[in-house]
Amino acid sequence: MGTISKILGVVLTAGGALILTYGMDPNAGSLSFILFIVGLVVMSVGFSLLTAGRKKKEVKPTLPTVTEIRCNGCDFKEIRDYEKGDYILKPLEANCPKCSGKMTIEGVYVVREEPEKDRF
Ligand SMILES: [Zn+2]
Numbered sequence: 001m002g003t004i005s006k007i008l009g010v011v012l013t014a015g016g017a018l019i020l021t022y023g024m025d026p027n028a029g030s031l032s033f034i035l036f037i038v039g040l041v042v043m044s045v046g047f048s049l050l051t052a053g054r055k056k057k058e059v060k061p062t063l064p065t066v067t068e069i070r071c072n073g074c075d076f077k078e079i080r081d082y083e084k085g086d087y088i089l090k091p092l093e094a095n096c097p098k099c100s101g102k103m104t105i106e107g108v109y110v111v112r113e114e115p116e117k118d119r120f
Contacts, residue, residue: 012046
């Protein structure tokens, strides 16, 4: 999907630049102004497509997220990697390894790569 929009962005930017060049030709007459505007619009659309594709790539590497699980029956606590669909207070199907009681997600945290987390 990203590749298609990128190719489209390159094509539109190049096409817009070409139209712009035609628009700047003094022999084109009254049409040159329209071509100039059209070229600018097409170019800006192409550019925005290119930058949008770039932005998406930057967002992709998500921060490591962990899920904190707590047993309802005892003081058992576990922290595991976040899984899709995890949310706070979600009842889990898995039972507590200590007392076989029901477990609930108590928190979902984003792990920040800071030296501060060493204090835990
Ligand atoms: Zn338990």
